[in-house]
Amino acid sequence: DAGVTQSPTHLIKTRGQQVTLRCSPISGHKSVSWYQQVLGQGPQFIFQYYEKEERGRGNFPDRFSARQFPNYSSELNVNALLLGDSALYLCASSQSTGDYGYTFGSGTRLTVV
Amino acid sequence: RKEVEQDPGPFNVPEGATVAFNCTYSNSASQSFFWYRQDCRKEPKLLMSVYSSGNEDGRFTAQLNRASQYISLLIRDSKLSDSATYLCVVNMRSGNTPLVFGKGTRLSVIA
Numbered sequence: 001d002a003g004v005t006q007s008p009t010h011l012i013k014t015r016g017q018q019v020t021l022r023c024s025p026i027s028g029h030k031s032v033s034w035y036q037q038v039l040g041q042g043p044q045f046i047f048q049y050y051e052k053e054e055r056g057r058g059n060f061p062d063r064f065s066a067r068q069f070p071n072y073s074s075e076l077n078v079n080a081l082l083l084g085d086s087a088l089y090l091c092a093s094s095q096s097t098g099d100y101g102y103t104f105g106s107g108t109r110l111t112v113v
Numbered sequence: 114r115k116e117v118e119q120d121p122g123p124f125n126v127p128e129g130a131t132v133a134f135n136c137t138y139s140n141s142a143s144q145s146f147f148w149y150r151q152d153c154r155k156e157p158k159l160l161m162s163v164y165s166s167g168n169e170d171g172r173f174t175a176q177l178n179r180a181s182q183y184i185s186l187l188i189r190d191s192k193l194s195d196s197a198t199y200l201c202v203v204n205m206r207s208g209n210t211p212l213v214f215g216k217g218t219r220l221s222v223i224a
Contacts, residue, residue, distance in 0.1 A: 042216045056211050104156040
């Protein structure tokens with residue numbers, strides 16, 4: 001079975017641009033969460049979706065948005081990129097409650113120049 | 114007070130040593146607890162869940178003390194391949210909720 005897949009793996013953008021990151025969860029998993037990890041820090045929660053509905057939102061500006069599709073894949077969009085948005089963006093999938101832990105994709109490394 | 118706190122380390126230990134990591138969490142209503150391992154420039158991977166009764170997986174032992182809001186991870190007979198960052202992770206609420214990560218504790222096992 002395929003794990004959590006994310007695309008692209010690496011991305012370089014300039015300030016002010018917009019970016020879309022993609023995630024496909026493990027087959028059968030209905031919940032997708034997005035995390036941002038900057039160097040030297042633990043991952044920070046951005047969004048969680050379950051059954052195509054937003055179930056949680058972290059402390060991120062409105063420049064960050066996301067959605068989940070009927071096949072449970074998800075996109076994370078970031079508008080008006082800032083240098084501080086440079087980070088590893090991780091997608092995690094889980095079964096309904098997440099009590100068994102989350103499985104992370106290998107992430108998208110975004111560099112804003 | 115941060116939601117999940119860990120000593121960032123680094124912990125530099127010789128092969129074969131026993132090393133312990135500690136973690137505290139602030140929300141007494143937290144439901145689930147985990148240790149994740151993260152290698153340099155890789156994604157976090159679930160190492161083990163942590164239960165009130167304590168649990169062991171080979172050389173790794175995890176303990177949870179709900180009264181003190183404290184989680185620990187013990188690694189016995191350290192191997193070079195154990196070198197990584199260990200993330201303490203708490204699921205703050207029941208249901209479909211996000212995980213809250215500590216900053217991680219870096220471990221280097223030295224030959």
